[in-house]
Amino acid sequence: MSQLISVPDLLAALGSPTPPVLLDVRWVLGRSDGRENYLAGHIPGAVFVDLDRELAGHGEPGEGRHPLPDIADLQASARRWGIGPDSSVVVYDDLKGMAAARAWWLLRWAGLENVRLLDGVLPAWVAAGHALDEGDVIPDAGIVVLESGHLPVLTIDEAAAFPERGVLLDARAPERFRGEVEPIDPRAGHIPGAVNAPSTGNVDAEGRFLSPSALSERYAALGVTAGTPVGAYCGSGITAAHDVLALAIAGVDAALFPGSWSAWSNHPERPVAVG
Numbered sequence: 001m002s003q004l005i006s007v008p009d010l011l012a013a014l015g016s017p018t019p020p021v022l023l024d025v026r027w028v029l030g031r032s033d034g035r036e037n038y039l040a041g042h043i044p045g046a047v048f049v050d051l052d053r054e055l056a057g058h059g060e061p062g063e064g065r066h067p068l069p070d071i072a073d074l075q076a077s078a079r080r081w082g083i084g085p086d087s088s089v090v091v092y093d094d095l096k097g098m099a100a101a102r103a104w105w106l107l108r109w110a111g112l113e114n115v116r117l118l119d120g121v122l123p124a125w126v127a128a129g130h131a132l133d134e135g136d137v138i139p140d141a142g143i144v145v146l147e148s149g150h151l152p153v154l155t156i157d158e159a160a161a162f163p164e165r166g167v168l169l170d171a172r173a174p175e176r177f178r179g180e181v182e183p184i185d186p187r188a189g190h191i192p193g194a195v196n197a198p199s200t201g202n203v204d205a206e207g208r209f210l211s212p213s214a215l216s217e218r219y220a221a222l223g224v225t226a227g228t229p230v231g232a233y234c235g236s237g238i239t240a241a242h243d244v245l246a247l248a249i250a251g252v253d254a255a256l257f258p259g260s261w262s263a264w265s266n267h268p269e270r271p272v273a274v275g
Contacts, residue, residue, distance in 0.1 A: 003104070003248050004209060005090055005116040007128045013090070014045060020088040020114075021081060021139070026122075027051035027099040029184070029235075041132035043092065043125055047081045047139055051238070055102050064263035065184075065236035066102075068153070074110055075146040082139030083112070092118035092125075096207035098199060098239050105241035105256060109153070110146040117245065120208045127206075151244075152255035154231050156264065159257040163193025166229030167222065169254075171199040171243045172261065176235070179274030185235065187265040189272035195222050197232070199239040202246035215250040224252060233257035233264075 005013070013020050024046040026034035038048040049055065054077040056066035069077075083089060089107060093100040097117050107115045118124065126132070154162060162168040170190050175181050177196040182188035190196070201218060203209050210218065224230055230252060234240035237258040247254045264270050 003116060003245055004119040006119055007124050007130070010090060010118055010125075011130065013088075018088075019045065020090045020116075021083050021142075022046040023049045023081060023089060023091045023100075023103055025049045025051055025055070025091055025093045025100040025103045026095070027093065028095060029238075037094070039135060041134055042137075043122070044131065044133045045137060046092075047137050049077075049081065049091075049103060051099055051102060055106055056237075061266040062259075062263055064259035064266075066238055066258070066262075068106070068109075068148075068237075068258050071110065071146055071148045074106065075144065078107070078110075078144050078146060079142045081142065083142040083144040085144055087112075087142065087144065088114040088116075090116050090118055092121040094122040096200070096203050097121050097209070097245070098242055101242040101245045102238050105151065105244055109151040110148060111150045112144070112146070120206055123207060152253070154233075154255050154257040156257070156259055156267070156270075159191060159231060159233060159259075159264070160270070162229070162231045163191075166231065167224050168194045169197040169222065169230065169232040169240075169243055170194040170261075171197055171232055171234040171240045173198055173200075179272070182265075185262050185265040187272055189274040190261070191233065191264055192271050192273040194233070194273070197222055197243055199234070199242035199246075202242060209246060209249055212250050215246050216252075219247060219250060219252065230254040231257060233260040236260050236262040
């Protein structure tokens with residue numbers, strides 16, 4: 001199953017007898033205008049997804065800012081979005097897939113196989129000259145049944161030990177990885193042994209994913225070779241999903257550490273590396 005869908009293919013699919021469920025996952029850390037932007041203009045038929053409320057749970061700081069939601073809560077949201085047992089799903093945002101990748105990963109983790117991200121996301125749709133609709137979309141409720149555990153995850157202890165047996169990727173910006181700045185979490189730096197793989201390097205200037213061969217080359221340069229166990233984390237488990245998606249395009253399976261740095265940095269006993 002492909003992880004991506006192009007604008008022409010999405011347009012054709014939306015006009016087919018069995019159109020995909022289309023999810024608008026606009027979200028930016030520290031902002032709350034995703035729904036407002038959705039209402040002002042979205043791809044026709046798209047349902048708005050609230051990342052903070054529907055694609056994450058809420059717990060203690062030591063669990064991270066965006067822990068995985070309870071599967072029953074995710075199932076209720078997916079049904080609200082109109083997802084049924086045989087639905088195909090397409091996700092997009094307006095930020096090069098950085099937020100939508102979380103929806104892609106989470107639905108795959110919950111057992112849905114036919115989930116794709118719109119390559120180039122909303123700007124690609126607009127650049128192709130296609131119209132946007134205003135207002136809300138409220139679909140008929142779906143009856144999908146979700147089950148957790150279909151993609152691998154790492155606990156904080158497993159993330160700590162991971163560099164001993166594989167490559168642990170940190171998807172944050174280089175300056176955060178090096179510990180030069182930390183705008184939101186309690187401590188600056190990275191998990192000892194991790195390798196920096198900023199998620200922004202997975203896409204081109206237009207927000208389209210690099211080719212499978214280019215992604216393979218990118219990650220090979222970071223130590224990811226055939227048979228190498230791979231894990232990924234970021235600030236709170238959002239953009240790390242973008243690295244997992246890029247690796248899947250390149251034919252590599254990777255585990256996600258959902259708590260990521262926001263969880264790690266809230267455990268004072270955990271060591272921190274800088275530089």
